[in-house]
Structures are given as C-alpha cells and as structure tokens.
Amino acid sequence: MKFTKIPETAFQNLQLNAGILLKSFTPSTAAVESDSILGATSGGVNFTATPSFSDFGEDIDNCPKNTKELKRLDSWEIKLSGTFVTLSPATVKTLAGAADVDSTDTTKVTPRNDLSQSDFTDLWWVGDYSDKNGASNGGFVAIHMKNSLSTGGFQIQSGDKAKGQMAFEYTAHYAMSAQDEVPFEVYVKAGTAEAA
Numbered sequence: 001m002k003f004t005k006i007p008e009t010a011f012q013n014l015q016l017n018a019g020i021l022l023k024s025f026t027p028s029t030a031a032v033e034s035d036s037i038l039g040a041t042s043g044g045v046n047f048t049a050t051p052s053f054s055d056f057g058e059d060i061d062n063c064p065k066n067t068k069e070l071k072r073l074d075s076w077e078i079k080l081s082g083t084f085v086t087l088s089p090a091t092v093k094t095l096a097g098a099a100d101v102d103s104t105d106t107t108k109v110t111p112r113n114d115l116s117q118s119d120f121t122d123l124w125w126v127g128d129y130s131d132k133n134g135a136s137n138g139g140f141v142a143i144h145m146k147n148s149l150s151t152g153g154f155q156i157q158s159g160d161k162a163k164g165q166m167a168f169e170y171t172a173h174y175a176m177s178a179q180d181e182v183p184f185e186v187y188v189k190a191g192t193a194e195a196a
Contacts, residue, residue, distance in 0.1 A: 011131045012190065015141050018044045019127030021082075027142055027187045032126070038084075039091050042165065045082040045125055047143055049184055052077065078172035078184045080125060080145055081152065085163045094121075095168055097150040115149075123148040123170055132191030139191030146183035147173040 007013070021038040057063035057070035084091060092109045093099045098119055102108040123145040130139030152169025159165075172183040 013130065016128040016133065019125050019141075021045065021080075022124040022126060024122065025124040025126055025142055025144070027140075027189065030138075030140055030189070038094065038123075039086040039088070040084065041082050042085045042163075043083050045080060047080045047125060048078070050077045051075070075174070076182050076184070078145060078182075079151075079169060080123065080143075080148070080172075081167070081169040084166040084168055087156075087164065087166060091166070092154060095150050095152075095154040095166060097153070111154075120147040120149050120173060122146055123172075129188065130190045132193055134191065134194040137192040137194055139189050140187070142187040142189075144185045144187070145170065145172040146181075146185075147175055149173060 018041060020032070021041065022032065022036045023038060024036050025032070052074045054072045054074055055066060055070060056072060057067045058065060060070075063070070084095075089101045089106060089109050093101050096109060096111050098112040098115050099109050100112065102110060124142055125145075126140055126142045128138060129141045133139055148170040150168060151171040152167060155167055157165045157167070174183055175181070
C-alpha cells in the first residue's frame with residue numbers, strides 16, 4: 001500500500017520512557033546530578049506550550065478570518081503537569097510555590113502570602129530519545145522551562161495500601177528583564193554508539 005508506511009528513521013526519532021524532572025541540566029554534557037532530581041513520578045509528565053493569538057483582520061470588512069499578514073502572536077501559556085509519588089521538604093516547598101523551608105527545623109515548610117523572585121526557578125524535563133540511548137552517549141529530549149512556579153498548589157492523595165500521590169502543575173513565566181524571550185526551549189539530541 002502506497003500510503004501505509006512510516007519513515008525509515010522512525011526508531012531513531014522516538015522519545016522513550018517517562019523521563020525525569022530536574023532542577024538543573026546542561027545539554028552540552030547531558031550529565032544528571034542525583035541531587036538535581038525533583039522526585040519520582042507516576043503516570044508520566046505532560047508538557048504543553050500553547051500560543052495565544054490576535055487576529056487584527058477580524059473586524060475589517062471583506063477581510064478573511066485568519067489572514068496571515070494580520071495575525072499576531074500575543075503570548076505563550078507554558079505548563080508542565082504530572083504526579084509525584086515521592087515527597088521531601090524541598091518538594092513540598094516547590095509545590096507550595098510561595099514557601100520556605102525553616103532554617104532551624106528543616107522538616108518544616110511554611111507557606112507565605114507573598115511571592116519572592118526566588119520562588120521562580122528553572123525546571124527541566126529530560127527524556128530518552130533515539131535508538132541509541134546508552135548510559136554515556138544516549139540521546140535525549142530536554143525541555144527547559146524558565147521562571148517556573150507551581151500554580152497547581154500543594155495536594156496529597158493517600159490511599160489504602162497505596163502510595164501517596166502529589167499532583168503538580170508548574171507554569172513558566174516571562175520576565176520583565178527579557179520581555180521578548182519565550183520562557184521555554186527544547187533540545188533534541190540523537191544518541192551515538194557507546195564505546196566498545
């Protein structure tokens with residue numbers, strides 16, 4: 001059949017497994033520091049980057065809707081959501097958004113009513129990519145969310161004979177110092193063969 005085909009490179013271009021959430025990641029080295037992992041997740045992670053548009057031709061007589069020369073991209077809504085199944089004071093702090101871990105009692109997280117600029121942090125989702133995904137030279141897809149803040153709040157769902165689950169939603173934010181910079185970027189790097 002003429003149109004029942006897939007690209008010959010399909011296996012080389014697959015994103016695999018659930019990936020991990022990181023506080024920091026350097027694409028040039030692809031090294032993962034264990035203390036940078038935010039927590040274990042369940043059910044995978046969902047990332048969306050949705051643009052918002054204005055159509056300046058919509059109120060002009062005889063102008064077709066969605067005329068490309070009159071279309072304007074206003075902003076992006078960038079979200080990352082999923083469910084954590086591990087918990088620590090640092091995880092609670094990031095989920096609460098505006099909160100602090102007590103400096104004298106590091107088991108205590110205290111929410112605040114005001115936001116601090118330090119509450120906005122970078123967040124990375126990194127997942128395996130390509131048919132070559134070995135430990136040293138494996139390919140990856142990395143999404144860098146800038147100025148992210150938990151906008152889904154802190155919640156925990158326990159269950160009988162089950163693991164507790166903490167749903168999360170992070171939103172990336174623009175910065176006044178870089179108003180034209182969309183607060184996310186994506187890296188797609190194919191893997192190479194491991195040394196024998």
